[in-house]
Amino acid sequence: MKASDLFVKCLEAEGVERIFGVPGEENADFMISLLESKIEFVLCRHEQAAAFMADAYGRLTGKAGVCLATLGPGATNLVTGVADANMDRAPLVAIIGQGSTARLHKESHQNMDAIAMFEPITKWASTINNEQTIPEITRKAFKIAQTEKPGATVIELPEDVAKRDVELQPMPMVKTRRPAADWKAVAAAVDLIGEAKTPLILAGNGAVRKRSAKQVRRLASKAGIPVVNTFMGKGAVPLDDPHCLFTIGLQGKDHVLKAFGEADLIISIGYDLVEYAPEFWNKSRDKKIIHIDYDPAEIDEAYPVNVDIVADVADAVWQINEALNARFEGRLPLHEIGSWSGLRTTIYEDLMAQENDAAYPMKPQRMISDIRKALGASDILLSDVGAHKMWISRYYQCYEENTCLISNGFCSMGFALPGAIGATYAHPDVNVVAVCGDAGFLMNVQDLETAVREKRKLVCIVWLDGEYGLIKWKQQNHFDGKHSPLAFSNPNFEMLAGSFGMWGRHVKTADDFMPVLTEALAHDGPSLITVDVDYEENQKLTKRLGEIELPI
Template sequence: MSEGSSGSGNIKASDLFVKCLEAEGVEYIFGVPGEENADVMMSLMDSPIQFVLTRHEQGAAFMADVYGRLTGKAGVCLATLGPGATNLVTGLADANMDRAPTVAIIGQASTKRLHKESHQNMDAIAMMRPISKWATSIVEPSIIPEVVRKAFKVAEAEKPGVTVIELPEDVAERKTHGHPMKVFKTRRPAADHKAVQQAVDLLLSAKCPMVLAGNGALRKRAAAQLRRLALKAGMPVFNTFMGKGALKREDPHNLFTIGLQAKDYGNLAMDKADVVLVVGYDPVEYSPDKWNAKQDKKIIHIDFQPAEVDQHYTVEVDVVGDIADALWQINIALERDHDDRLPLNDIGKWQKVRQQIQDDHACEKDDFAFPVKPQKILWDVRQYMGPRDIILSDVGAHKMWISRYYPCDEPNTCLISNGFCSMGFALPGAIGAKIACPDRKVMAICGDAGFLMNVQDLETAVRLKLNVVIMVWADGEYGLIKWKQQNEFGKHSKLDFGNPDWELLAQAFGMWGRTVRTAEELPAVLAEAHSQPGPALIGIPVDYAENLKLTKKLGSLVMSS
């Protein structure tokens, strides 16, 4: 690759573009190239950046999404113009709403034909704007350093999300001058000291304070300060689906996940709260009208951005700034001024409720019925996976079971798409996770519907020799839709479909595969799957008769006092 200089036109634009990516610390690009980004691909051949060729652009976007979530650095995906760009859309929308830093690079036709009808020409940037934080086209090669720097800075800034760079083919091949801009760290602003003091005062006066931890509580070292505050204030902590791991499983302050629509233990407990400390919460996950229906709770909002406007989320104190810093300030104030009162509340009064939840998690652990109950599957998976190992949940009925029955010890060890909720997320996402964290076990749990939406990227995992384990819960129906239709109407539309033979499907891709035929064999199958040199596929018939039983159960729960 030729070296550029600021004073001469001796560097190809695509070479400069790749140099700017290198300066941003990019190590991997996931994607499917086309004719219109051929120059970029040639420039990448002389770069240390590894291009991961995928089998679908949507899969590439999901890989970049998960890579960004786990590393905190923007994951990068690439597609060509037209259908390549449109195929990225679902994955990019998912990354943007789930707050995953992601930069998408898309090709475009020559600028000489964008003003008229021409082959595959469409306004891709206009399409990308509603699903991204920022999207732009490079119309002049000299602006490449600024555009690339801004794309990464915006994507990684709180709240993180998607940015899109379009590079037309004729711009990419031109000669230019320039060099990458310096990458520097931006310090996030600290919370206002008056707002912090108001939060402290409200916690001191609260009779029954609680914490709701969302997606943002897992980022930028916030979880460590949250664990410290829970101890000092003696507050029970609930997490949203995407807030799993904010507290460890064994922490007595952890009352696990809240977020199912029906009345669960968490909802019953939350009904008693007079003050709720809400940390890194995204309303897209769990609408506040579900946990503050009476609008009777005083809310302390702690986030990188001001609170969303919602009549069920009228905040008493809006603490805006770096979450970890805001929690640290509260901790320091409590230690400095109120050490003789700490902990402020007795967490012991919540241990009966915590035990109820834990007993519920274990209720079917010794049930060996077949097809296998969701609770039993997740008990065995949780027993097998280590505290830092990663599972990814696709979207479907299994997501609801994972959210309730799979507790975590560490942030970002259970990745769930719960903002945009995209089916097809978990399989390609697992590839991104294994590349980001090669030393950890990675398992994708999919429904049979979501699995087949991106099944083609099994070949990518085989080619890369990645030991990702894909577990498919098979019921031959769109199970979550059936569940919701039955709840609302007492019947359901036609939602059944056929499935492949899982072992033959794995064999066709040249990988290990097994269909579970008894509940007893699952632990051994998990161990064998994770011992493979490449990917592994586990098909397991699931008993979704448990869905309606869970609905009935959640409607009749009584919380221990």
């Protein structure tokens, strides 16, 4: 068979069901081979969007999302989405084309060292220089991408290698078992939990992968310990669970930091330091810390770990739960979760304070409250990056893990719309909503056409303020209210939606938002909602949080 035929068979052996991408001349043999496969090719309108689709698909399925681009500018267009997947721990395999190996040693058309470009932003990247290596390289790319902590890998296929004849078969896919926790480390963790007066669980990105959330909930209930989640750990404990103390992540003060101020032990589970630096919650450097993750704890002076448990997270927490049962039989839970009810009530009332505010432009709080009410427990919200991300991260709470996707490691604008398209392929049976700012939305607006053509059922809600709102907010906070020029103009979004052949509405009053959202969710296809947002609330929130008194 041709080498490109073998490559496709290797992808089939890995369980690949679809590839998101934009092909080029150098992918031609691969694309023709793909015609004979059951693998679906989702033609996109920009390579960055294709990578974001694969990013979200990988996060939600646990299987590597696959994206494709040609050489040169096609490969460079993939970079942001690939880097986002890598830093946000999404399994992704990118396939890129390359010119003939006969011309790569010299100056030639669109020739660049793409592998060198991808190496700093991926777990692994390699070129198929020899058709005999296709099964090994493919197997390695998927194994590395999907092994905890997951991330991105890249396979480059030169056009002349793709044409060569080869007589090989794919390598079998063998499940890799993650190691169990060391029994001494588990015993030491149980010692600290037993000695602690006010322990606190910090649930990060890894706490919502690989069955981990179930064990986190068991630990919280068994020991009577409250749980705070990062932006990317939402849903580790349901929002209506009394053990849930909601979300941490704003770099200023917030009510939830009171819990960290009072805690003498932090049990961090699946916590990535890229999510929220420990210097913000451990300023005094006096917390005892149990680190439970797939990798050893990062070295950080604000993160002095007492017990470092490096193992499968779900299994490690399960072992701790079983050890607690054995050591404290008849005395569980160790702590009374009701002692945290006052703080939980304070936070909850703060989050709900303006849920019915009828002002227009709409308050961010009202919009998030309405979205939460409109969506079911298993429905998925994706947040783009901008001022709205800070509001969603603080205010939007979840009942289940992996129902709110936020780019918070790499923080990529333009993520939510294509990510939502990817999410509809991962979970076609739930509602999918992308919330974007007007700046981030227009960065990948071209793939509305993909959503329409592919008949994807999703709702994109765009918050309009005509500025780079988050940059303005940050500058105002640091420079006494001053900011650089950040305003821009917008198109008529209802006409824009119509030009793509899709449903679109502009909300003109706060009370109209919920009916319009309800109609959009019932629509069989992509929908676009735009609404003017009152970002004067940004500075009001900064001032209000700055007045919170926290324990030293």
